[in-house]
Amino acid sequence: MNPIQLCLTGLLLAAASVMPSAAAELPAAFRAGLDAAFPDVERLYLDLHRHPELAMNEHRTAAALADRVRALGYEVTTGVGGTGVVAVLKNGPGPVLMLRTEMDALPVQEKTGLPYASQSTGLNDGREVPVMHACGHDTHMAAWYGTAALMAQSRSAWSGTLVLVGQPAEETVQGALAMLRDGLFTRFPKPDYALTMHDEPFAAAGQVGYRSGYFRVGYDALAITVFGKGGHGAAPANTADPVVQAARLVEALQTLVSREQDPSEPMVITVGSIHGGSRPNIIPDQVKLGVSIRTTNAATRQRVLDGIERVAKGVALAAGAPREPLVEVTASAAAVYNEPHLTARAVGVLRDVLGEQNVVEVPARMASDDFGNYVQPGVKTLILQFGAVPASRLADARAKGVSLTSLPMPHSPQWAPDYVPAIRTAITAETALLLDLFNKK
Incomplete structure (x- = not known):
């Protein structure tokens, strides 16, 4: 195992509670970086959850992301495609990798009862409505920032250009096209690979789901x-x-x-x-x-x-x-397409570092995601799912013969991800894939 793989394994085995205790025996540089960064990641998550914003109105959200990654040394541009954020970290020769997160929330009144539940409102079709991160984009943004921190701290372990994209208006499928029309792939380095992750209601926190080929319609x-x-x-x-x-x-x-x-x-x-x-x-x-x-x-x-x-x-x-x-x-x-060779490579990396049982194939979905609009000549795309539900809740539902669809789902007022292991696993997976793709050997 080469030094990069050792560092990856040390990070990734420590990232989620479902992972083996053997992580303590492995190199601790990345694990220490994740542990050190996570309190700020968690603060960001809780703040975003309390203050969600609707599509094309993500002004506070964009500023929060931009300020944090700018402090990490990224070159940051705001206002791309409306409220979009682009952060670039050039680190020598090599491929260009893009990591995208969505920023918008939904016109849903939160009913989780959580102490950090949203009390925010926004204008939807001219009417003031309650707003909630009912699709888990707050977990995506927190993981995106955590990954940004780890990649900035580990420049000696990779070479290339990392482009971080904070995209507005995924829920209204306006944001990706708006950013592309505003020069995302011309004003900024065009990626060889574009990656993103989404929280998953049918997998336990600590797991990652994949699907090769067409994944979302x-x-x-x-x-x-x-x-x-x-x-x-x-x-x-x-x-x-x-x-x-x-x-x-x-x-x-x-x-x-x-x-x-x-x-x-x-x-x-x-x-x-x-x-x-x-x-x-x-x-x-x-x-x-x-x-x-x-x-x-x-x-x-x-x-x-x-x-x-x-x-x-x-x-x-x-x-x-x-x-x-x-x-x-x-x-x-456009339909979301996971490039088969990239998917196979990602599955191999994640199985090595998360464990075979924590990387599972998931079915194609009738849900959509405007991440599919980034599929362009020369750009290989991949979206992965990260589990967001406590394993005990899924096991209890199965033991009782209860359909998993009866549990709270994204877009519902009760959607409340098991955010600590979910976000740590997402950071783990994103960092693993970026480091692997930046180091082709």
């Missing part, structure tokens, strides 16, 4: 406006009711899945919002629907987009609407 958000002729609720015959159109459209769209899609290829259409009208006795002149689609390839995506427009026009025609509906794509994210 493509996503599109649509705004559909159906038009009618408004009037008095007592005289519907004198109107063309867009509320009825909207109700018909919600059901009709599902036939694109049940009757026009190959059952062996997954696809999801969700109508997540309907807005129209002001009073029970007034028929409005328009209704707006918020729709999302999730598809596995470009051909299916185009077919369903065409199908949505066709079905919406058909419903409007049947209702005698005064004009065709307006269908707009408001946001898009």
Whole structure:
């Protein structure tokens, strides 16, 4: 085992409570660095959890990340793609590696009962709403900072350029494209490898999950406006009711899945919002629907987009609407692809340092992540999952025959990661992969 591998093993075996006690017998340089850095990492996590911010409003969050990595010696640029942060550490010749974290939170009221629970609010569609890190981006940011600290402290162990990206608006799939359009891969060194991690509700804290190839599906958000002729609720015959159109459209769209899609290829259409009208006795002149689609390839995506427009026009025609509906794509994210050779290499590294039982294959997901937009020529991408649930809770659920989906999940008001082992494991995995890729031998 070479010195780099020894240092990695010393760090990684110590990182999570599920790991062997043999770590105490191994070189302690990296382990000591993680232990020394973790109190500040934890302070950052708790602060971010208490003060979440919605997409494209991550001003306080971005400043917190930028200030910390600037103090570590990184060259920091803020305001990239809106509120994005780019921190570059050049450390001699070698590959360019990018490590990305998301910064935004969700319009969810926290109900965890934790002493550090969020009390923050923000504006969502012009309305003030509670805000919570219900997807665990606070754990991602804390791990990102911890990894940044370890990499800055261990410059003698690697050579190349490390680009740290704090990305806004992942939840609205706006942030990656916004940063790319603002020159992420042109103003700054373009990465050979782009890495990220996400917390995982079906794995124990201390574990890491992987999936080679396509891992998460493509996503599109649509705004559909159906038009009618408004009037008095007592005289519907004198109107063309867009509320009825909207109700018909919600059901009709599902036939694109049940009757026009190959059952062996997954696809999801969700109508997540309907807005129209002001009073029970007034028929409005328009209704707006918020729709999302999730598809596995470009051909299916185009077919369903065409199908949505066709079905919406058909419903409007049947209702005698005064004009065709307006269908707009408001946001898009490409499918997330884990480059197979990079995935295999990462699995080998993590199994060596975390243990075979702590690196598990996970199924492909219908969830999306705009990390897929970083898939470009010359850039190999990888997203890994890190366990965020106490092992005892998962074991208890399995022993009782309870479905794991009944436990709190990301995007729920009760989502509360087991943050200490989860973050330490994420730091461990990120540092291991970066050091391995920077040292190709």
